[in-house]
Structures are given as structure tokens and as C-alpha cells.
Amino acid sequence: MAEKKWHIRRNDFNGAEHISRGRDRHFMALALEQARMAYAVEEVPVGAVAVAARRIVGTGWNRKESTADPTAHAEMFALREAAAKLGQWRLSDVTLYVTLEPCIMCAGAMIQSRLARLVFGTPDRKGGACGSEYHILQDWRLNHRVNVTGGVLQNEAAGLLREFFATRRSRGIEPSGGLKDAATLPK
Numbered sequence: 001m002a003e004k005k006w007h008i009r010r011n012d013f014n015g016a017e018h019i020s021r022g023r024d025r026h027f028m029a030l031a032l033e034q035a036r037m038a039y040a041v042e043e044v045p046v047g048a049v050a051v052a053a054r055r056i057v058g059t060g061w062n063r064k065e066s067t068a069d070p071t072a073h074a075e076m077f078a079l080r081e082a083a084a085k086l087g088q089w090r091l092s093d094v095t096l097y098v099t100l101e102p103c104i105m106c107a108g109a110m111i112q113s114r115l116a117r118l119v120f121g122t123p124d125r126k127g128g129a130c131g132s133e134y135h136i137l138q139d140w141r142l143n144h145r146v147n148v149t150g151g152v153l154q155n156e157a158a159g160l161l162r163e164f165f166a167t168r169r170s171r172g173i174e175p176s177g178g179l180k181d182a183a184t185l186p187k
């Protein structure tokens with residue numbers, strides 16, 4: 001069955017930087033490399049890359065199991081590293097690339113950091129907070145809004161997650177903790 005494409009919003013970017021589809025795909029491919037690092041150590045394969053002025057200022061991959069830390073999502077590492085590198089918590093010139101639509105916690109961190117823009121790969125129909133289940137980044141009640149583009153390299157991002165869960169199931173390992181088994185991905 002053909003993959004249903006996520007609706008790609010074409011919001012104007014806050015700053016002068018023009019949104020380039022090719023550039024988005026380039027950085028998403030690097031976020032997928034991060035996700036594969038998680039895969040290699042049997043973590044749910046989600047990766048993130050933070051970019052400022054076309055340079056990578058932060059990277060991260062999910063390591064919730066290995067650290068036993070509920071906040072150890074890919075996005076959190078990338079945001080923290082970007083803030084440390086830029087020497088400020090305010091990330092209003094940063095674009096974050098994430099392979100899976102972020103959760104409520106990570107979307108909250110993006111609001112806190114005044115992030116300029118989020119680009120994600122595949123939506124998460126179950127826990128997605130950036131357009132699927134919640135619209136945290138576009139909520140007028142909050143003091144900041146983040147531009148969102150979804151569906152960049154969606155098939156690759158979803159395929160990696162599906163493969164991960166299929167492999168685990170074939171070995172008799174059930175998905176843990178309710179989050180992100182392949183059933184939450186778009187059909």
C-alpha cells in the first residue's frame with residue numbers, strides 16, 4: 001500500500017532564511033543516521049539534529065532505556081547541546097530535525113527554547129504533539145509558536161521504526177511503555 005504523505009505545511013519562516021526542501025532532506029538524512037545509532041543499541045530509533053546558520057550545533061538519539069531516564073529523548077540531547085554550543089538557552093535561530101513527530105515533553109522544551117522551526121520525518125498518530133494528537137507548537141495560548149514542517153523523508157523514518165519493532169516482535173520482545181510501536185505510525 002502506498003504511504004500516505006503527511007500534510008506538509010509551507011509556513012513562512014520567521015527569519016530571512018528561505019526554506020529549502022533539499023536542505024531539509026539533507027539534514028533529515030543526518031537525523032536518520034542518529035536514529036540508526038539508537039537502533040544499534042536496541043533503543044527505539046529516533047534521531048535529531050539541531051541546525052543554526054546551516055551548521056549542525058547539536059545531535060541526539062533516543063537512549064531512554066540505556067539511561068533509564070524518561071527525558072532521554074533524541075530532541076532533548078540536541079536542544080541541550082545546541083544551547084551549550086551557542087551559549088544561550090534561546091534557540092530562535094535554530095531549526096530542529098527529528099525523525100519522528102515529537103512528544104508533548106519535547107514540544108514543551110521547544111517552546112521553552114523559543115525554537116524557530118521544527119522539521120520532522122514521520123507523524124506519531126498516538127503521541128505526536130506537533131500536529132497529530134496535539135498542536136503544542138501552534139497553540140495561541142502559549143507565548144511562542146514554532147513553524148512546523150512534517151513528512152520529510154517520512155518513508156525512511158517510518159520504515160526504520162517498523163523494522164525495529166518487527167525485529168523485536170520476531171524475537172518475542174514486546175514494545176515497552178505504550179510509546180511508539182509501529183501501530184502508531186500512519187498506515
Ligand SMILES: [Zn+2]
Nearest residue numbers: 073102103106
Ligand atoms: Zn519526546
